Amino acid sequence: xxxxxxxxxxxxxxxxxxxxxxxxxxxxxxxxxxxxxxxxxxxxxxxxxxxxxxxxxxxxxxxxxxxxxxxxxxxxxxxxxxxxxxxxxxxxxxxxxxxxxxxxxxxxxxxxxxxxxxxxxxxxxxxxxxxxxxxxxxxxxxxxxxxxxxxxxxxxxxxxxxxxxxxxxxxxxxxxxxxxxxxxxxxxxxxxxxxxxxxxxxxxxxxxxxxxxxxxxxxxxxxxxxxxxxxxxxxxxxxxxxxxxxxxxxxxxxxxxxxxxxxxxxxxxxxxxxxxxxxxxxxxxxx
Amino acid sequence: xxxxxxxxxxxxxxxxxxxxxxxxxxxxxxxxxxxxxxxxxxxxxxxxxxxxxxxxxxxxxxxxxxxxxxxxxxxxxxxxxxxxxxxxxxxxxxxxxxxxxxxxxxxxxxxxxxxxxxxxxxxxxxxxxxxxxxxxxxxxxxxxxxxxxxxxxxxxxxxxxxxxxxxxxxxxxxxxxxxxxxxxxxxxxxxxxxxxxxxxxxxxxxxxxxxxxxxxxxxxxxxxxxxxxxxxxxxxxxxxxxxxxxxxxxxxxxxxxxxxxxxxxxxxxxxxxxxxxxxxxxxxxxxxxxxxxxxxxxxxxxxxxxxxxxxxxxxxxxxx
Numbered sequence: 197x198x199x200x201x202x203x204x205x206x207x208x209x210x211x212x213x214x215x216x217x218x219x220x221x222x223x224x225x226x227x228x229x230x231x232x233x234x235x236x237x238x239x240x241x242x243x244x245x246x247x248x249x250x251x252x253x254x255x256x257x258x259x260x261x262x263x264x265x266x267x268x269x270x271x272x273x274x275x276x277x278x279x280x281x282x283x284x285x286x287x288x289x290x291x292x293x294x295x296x297x298x299x300x301x302x303x304x305x306x307x308x309x310x311x312x313x314x315x316x317x318x319x320x321x322x323x324x325x326x327x328x329x330x331x332x333x334x335x336x337x338x339x340x341x342x343x344x345x346x347x348x349x350x351x352x353x354x355x356x357x358x359x360x361x362x363x364x365x366x367x368x369x370x371x372x373x374x375x376x377x378x379x380x381x382x383x384x385x386x387x388x389x390x391x392x393x394x395x396x397x398x399x400x401x402x403x404x405x406x407x408x409x410x411x412x413x414x415x416x417x418x419x420x421x422x423x424x425x426x427x428x429x430x431x432x433x434x435x436x437x438x439x440x441x442x443x444x445x446x447x448x449x450x451x452x453x454x455x456x457x458x459x460x461x462x463x464x465x466x467x468x469x470x471x472x473x474x475x476x477x478x479x480x481x482x483x
Numbered sequence: 484x485x486x487x488x489x490x491x492x493x494x495x496x497x498x499x500x501x502x503x504x505x506x507x508x509x510x511x512x513x514x515x516x517x518x519x520x521x522x523x524x525x526x527x528x529x530x531x532x533x534x535x536x537x538x539x540x541x542x543x544x545x546x547x548x549x550x551x552x553x554x555x556x557x558x559x560x561x562x563x564x565x566x567x568x569x570x571x572x573x574x575x576x577x578x579x580x581x582x583x584x585x586x587x588x589x590x591x592x593x594x595x596x597x598x599x600x601x602x603x604x605x606x607x608x609x610x611x612x613x614x615x616x617x618x619x620x621x622x623x624x625x626x627x628x629x630x631x632x633x634x635x636x637x638x639x640x641x642x643x644x645x646x647x648x649x650x651x652x653x654x655x656x657x658x659x660x661x662x663x664x665x666x667x668x669x670x671x672x673x674x675x676x677x678x679x680x681x682x683x684x685x686x687x688x689x690x691x692x693x694x695x696x697x698x699x700x701x702x703x704x705x706x707x708x709x710x711x712x713x714x715x716x717x718x719x720x721x722x723x724x725x726x727x728x729x730x731x732x733x734x735x736x737x738x739x740x741x742x743x744x745x746x747x748x749x750x751x752x753x754x755x756x757x758x759x760x761x762x763x764x765x766x767x768x769x770x771x772x773x774x775x776x777x778x779x780x781x782x783x784x785x786x787x788x789x790x791x792x793x794x795x796x797x798x799x800x801x802x803x
Binding site (some may be wrong): 222228280283285286294295296297301302304413420461472473 | 780
């Protein structure tokens, strides 16, 4: 029971790191980016390939995945994404679906459609056994890393100069640029970091989720659930939503395997029916 | 007659090319019998796109899960034929009624919230149905699809043949019937009020339109038509499988509609023709990686701007 809860929390934390970049682009820049999962997949594949083909240690792969996907994001933002910010949502959705399909087939072509697995270093395998609960070492590692990231993100957004610049640019890009902020550069940086975080999440999750080419499609709905249920005005909203989702998913699959993902989807629809702006949105704060 | 009534009537008047288009559909049946199977697929896709156009183009409701209703119609028709009776027409009525009822039920979900909420909810509904069809394998055959569906002959003893001529004629009849119905609908006061609430929901509400009722009605009609398209697919192929619920199908129909143009009655038909021909062309060339080109096409299309594609004559000269 507690093990289950713990696994759920680890899964939820992982989902949060995967989805937080989406929360930023969606909530702050008001862009529906369905292709977010593609960045996560890129991170996962960077890890898998770097470990299996180049023999790099796992810990080194994590920052590599972050930097790699952040660069990818930084490349795509000014070339493709920036033109789409002002478009209607339908265009954004179709655009990013297109990107997803390209990424899925591209990876299929380059790496093959097999699910990839990685070998964790020995010190992350196995579990701590307490009297009444067994806790997987790797799961605890995920929780620690994701927890640190969450705190760091919150700190950056709330207290640093860059955080306030970002919030200003989001509230009103025109006024912000009138005040001398380079809005494009801020969005670029934010997008890159968001993509990088997705990549990092993909890398961390490579062992649990096992990247395969359909990853962006399979998890697209999960990311969107986290963001839409959590609301996009705060970081704590998506965090709580991700934890809820993680626990519900793990518990649901354990207790009623027949229903599987059914529970999660139903939960989401019910929540959105009652609170269309998300569970934790501030009143009137929706876009 | 007032000027307003006149201009409205002018909008609703039949144009020569509309008549020509509708006349061209049966002609294609007569002239190109060897392509009936492909044309059948095109016509089903066109019908499906037509139903999406009704909610997206006219009422402005974005949906990522329109395949839900397509799938409901498909499974309803297939199950009805397998378990109750093989008559296709009764099966069609049952399938349409089922998907309409389901659409009415789901329409509550799209009334509130933002575009994002609607995208999520429609996507969620389609995913739930996919899971259900997958898990209820005693009823639906699960991942193997529903096999052993035998569809009886149409009235007048027209059996569904392998070349698909009967099937295509049947599909065409349904398509034209739905097209006429939708045309009537969008040129009625109801249709104009839909466009009003698409453009500005708040304003439409404040001039006294009951926005929610209208959305419920149009969503129900659209799901009924999508169900009809699904039923056609199941009946003409004698098979229903999980892929009718897949996300891919919802995305595909969006693309079809965008190619043909939204909020424009015949967009679905043109889009379906272009899309299927492109699909056939590209998948003959690179069958496994067709999706890549599909994606690339979407990305480029969006970067260029779909408005330019809605008026193809601005780009390619007079196309029609």
